[in-house]
Amino acid sequence: MPATTADARADLAALCARGLDWGFGRGRDLPDPAQVRHAAVLVLFGVLDAVPARVAGSGTAPVPHDLDVLLLRRAATLGSHPGQIAFPGGRLEAADDGPVAAALREAVEETGLDAAGLEPLGTLPDVPLPVSNHLVTPVPAWWTRPSQVAAMDHAETVDVFRLPVADLLDPANRASTVHAVAGAEYRSPAFTVDGRLVWGFTAIVLSRMFEELGWAEPWDAGRVVWPDL
Numbered sequence: 358m359p360a361t362t363a364d365a366r367a368d369l370a371a372l373c374a375r376g377l378d379w380g381f382g383r384g385r386d387l388p389d390p391a392q393v394r395h396a397a398v399l400v401l402f403g404v405l406d407a408v409p410a411r412v413a414g415s416g417t418a419p420v421p422h423d424l425d426v427l428l429l430r431r432a433a434t435l436g437s438h439p440g441q442i443a444f445p446g447g448r449l450e451a452a453d454d455g456p457v458a459a460a461l462r463e464a465v466e467e468t469g470l471d472a473a474g475l476e477p478l479g480t481l482p483d484v485p486l487p488v489s490n491h492l493v494t495p496v497p498a499w500w501t502r503p504s505q506v507a508a509m510d511h512a513e514t515v516d517v518f519r520l521p522v523a524d525l526l527d528p529a530n531r532a533s534t535v536h537a538v539a540g541a542e543y544r545s546p547a548f549t550v551d552g553r554l555v556w557g558f559t560a561i562v563l564s565r566m567f568e569e570l571g572w573a574e575p576w577d578a579g580r581v582v583w584p585d586l
Contacts, residue, residue, distance in 0.1 A: 358419045358572065362404055365424050365522075366478075366499050368570050369402060373479025373497055377569045379561075387485050387492070396486075396493045397456035398446030399464040400562065401427040401475065402522070403500025410521030418523035419572050425519040427500075428559070429467060429508065432515050441584075442555045444562075445517075446493070456480055456494035468517045469509050474502030481566075486558055495562055524550045526567060531576035534560075534584050547582055556584050 359365040387393055405425040412418050428442050445464035453459040457480065461472045481495040508514040524530055525548045534547045534556045546564035547556040555563070567573040 359421060359424075362421050362424055365402065365420055368572075369497050369499065370478045372566065372570055373481060376482055377565065379482065379484060379565055381485065387487055387490055389490050392490060394489075394491050395449045395456070395483075396447055396491050397449060397460040397463070397480075397496055398444035398493055398562075399427070399460040399475075400444055400495050400497045400566070401464070401470075401500060402497065405500055405503070405519035408521075410523035412521075412523050412527045419526055419574055420522050422521070422523055424522045426522055426525070426563070427468070427470075427506065427517070427519050428555070429514050429518070430516040430553075432511065432513050441557055441559070442553060443559050444495075446496075448491075457496050460494075460496040460498075467509055467514050468506040469504075470506050471502070471504035474500065474504050476501050481562075484558065484562060493558070495566075497566075520548075520550050520553070520555070522572070525555070525563065526572060526574055528574050528576040531578075532580045532582040533578050535581055536584060544578075546578070547584075549582060554582060554584060556582075 359368055404423045409422040430442050445467045446460050447463040449459040457477045464470055465472050476499040478497045478499055483492040483494050486493050506517045508517050530548055530550050532547045532549055533544050535544050545561055547560045
């Protein structure tokens with residue numbers, strides 16, 4: 358387990374270097390691989406503010422109490438994933454020099470952060486997103502110099518915030534969601550922190566990263582929460 362935020366950064370960089378298997382079955386096959394669209398998301402860690410995790414006082418947190426991850430809430434009027442908590446990110450554009458550039462560009466557009474204060478650590482293998490026929494590249498990054506963040510376009514993003522990683526890892530904040538897609542029922546990991554439900558693609562990526570990093574703690578996958586679809 359990382360003892361300091363510097364250790365956490367080293368863990369994340371090592372994960373990017375070795376990669377991981379997302380462990381998806383055929384249920385995440387893309388519906389039209391020939392027409393797949395490519396996207397990238399910024400998975401930004403670091404000390405994003407001075408507020409510690411709620412579980413820090415217990416002394417049992419598996420990561421430093423000041424380690425955060427940056428997230429946002431999508432507008433409820435969007436056609437895809439409305440109202441969901443997500444990473445900053447979006448589709449690759451012709452002018453983007455790969456997924457890292459796309460993730461940084463989208464993060465600046467959505468949150469107003471200063472990209473000069475970020476250190477991209479690499480990329481993780483693409484994640485299929487069948488509901489919208491996307492392949493999404495997660496781009497872990499490290500916050501090196503703080504800058505202000507806020508929702509820049511309320512037609513797309515209604516809130517930008519950080520969540521303490523220790524609180525996300527707290528077994529009391531772990532759960533599963535169950536929802537139906539095309540007549541099939543899917544169960545996937547979720548997090549419930551401070552009244553916020555992190556589920557779907559974002560929770561899947563975070564949960565699998567935490568497992569591979571060795572940060573995860575045992576939790577009750579039988580606890581079910583229901584997303585507001």
